[in-house]
Amino acid sequence: MLEQWEAEIPGLPVAPIRVIARILRAGQHLEHEVTRGLSAHGLGNREFDVLSALRRSGPPYSLTATELRHAILFSSGGLTNLLVRLERTGLVMREQDNDDRRVVQVVLTDAGRELQEAAMTLDLEHEERLLARLDEAQRETLAGTLQTLLIGFELADTRWRPRRGHLASRAPRVRGRLDSPDPAA
Amino acid sequence: MLEQWEAEIPGLPVAPIRVIARILRAGQHLEHEVTRGLSAHGLGNREFDVLSALRRSGPPYSLTATELRHAILFSSGGLTNLLVRLERTGLVMREQDNDDRRVVQVVLTDAGRELQEAAMTLDLEHEERLLARLDEAQRETLAGTLQTLLIGFELADTRWRPRRGHLASRAPRVRGRLDSPDPAA
DNA sequence: AAAGATTGACAGTTCAATCTTA
DNA sequence: TAAGATTGAACTGTCAATCTTT
Secondary structure (H helix, E strand, C coil): CHHHHHHHCCCCCCHHHHHHHHHHHHHHHHHHHHHHHHHCCCCCHHHHHHHHHHHHCCCCCEEEHHHHHHHHCCCHHHHHHHHHHHHHCCCEEEEECCCCCCCEEEEECHHHHHHHHHHHHHHHHHHHHHCCCCCHHHHHHHHHHHHHHHHHHHHHCCCCCCCCCHHHCCCCCCCCCCCCCCCCC | CHHHHHHHCCCCCCHHHHHHHHHHHHHHHHHHHHHHHHHHHCCCHHHHHHHHHHHHCCCCCEEEHHHHHHHHCCCHHHHHHHHHHHHHCCCEEEEECCCCCCCEEEEECHHHHHHHHHHHHHHHHHHHHHCCCCCHHHHHHHHHHHHHHHHHHHHHCCCCCCCCCHHHCCCCCCCCCCCCCCCCC
16 A cells, blocks of 8 residues: 555655554454454443443442543433433433532443443453464553553543543542442442 | 453453553544544545545556455445445546446546545645654554554455455555556556 | 533444346 | 345434533
8 A cells, every 4th residue: 555655656755654544444443343242242332331431430330421421432412322222221320410410420230230241251352362463562562652642642632631630540549539438448 | 441440350351452442542533533634625534545545546546346345444335325425526436347347446536636635635744743742663663563463354354355366465566457557657 | 601411413334135247 | 146236224423402500
């Protein structure tokens, strides 16, 4: 492809294509593969992302709709639809926040937690296979470089940037929620 | 995120997430950015991909629908719709192949070629800015590793694999087309 | 005013079924 | 029989407008 451009339009600054087009194309393949794996559980990619975000947030497995939007880079309306679907299948519940009645708390149900864990187990094996061609050093470097890229994107992109914390909250606690009874502590 | 998983489910083999989730997320950001840039020309991501594939194939700027499907990883029906849109706006033309009347040849019009070149100029500048945080060595390594990943995907995925050539034709010629008059040679 | 969520109109994608040609 | 392309149904996503709450 790069050879084609060089032959057609010599001197074209095609360098960024090598990185960006490949990320996009790899992303397409990966998304397709992951989706295929999840379909065994009747889940879509986005549904799984929501369940996973809730699961890893720890008890009480609850996040606000806005937090979820940032976690999965989704539009406001799109998330509402997603949550409606998940609620209809009994995987999450939506409830109004008592402190600020504008916000919706999304809570993972037991069924949702079980499904997420089953799906994740298979998904991780699948992902491991997809990376088979890379050795440990390559994965390490790749992960690091992507991290650098991502930090730039998330800082620059005003669309998804929350006002407080989120990316900045890499300090002590896993996720500082104020109202968690946190019975497991 | 990895810290959250480790805290919630110790020992979970989350390693692949570092790579795969980041590729997916970076892909989302990049797709969004590229789309934003192209919208100035009234083009979508996929439309631009089609025009670009045609442009870089060289004179006579013509590919079959199936070749385009592989170039942009698209479903059969999706491509038809895409081509209808592009034809309606006068950027490509579809014509039946004379040798095999099942196949459709897609030809870039002059207007399509001009629009592609204008859009690409801006897009490359934009992409360059998106990579600003990476130095030359990082880009080089990243491109190489992604290449390794992609080769694995494209070999394994029966969905998009053409019967002859395509990826396998990394030998002498850029793209071995049999019927090109190739006046530029 | 401004933020959070929802709604409805709209566009784009995939999938399965179909048609034509090899 | 099979391959290439098209069609139509169903789904999913974005966007702009709206409603409620702060």
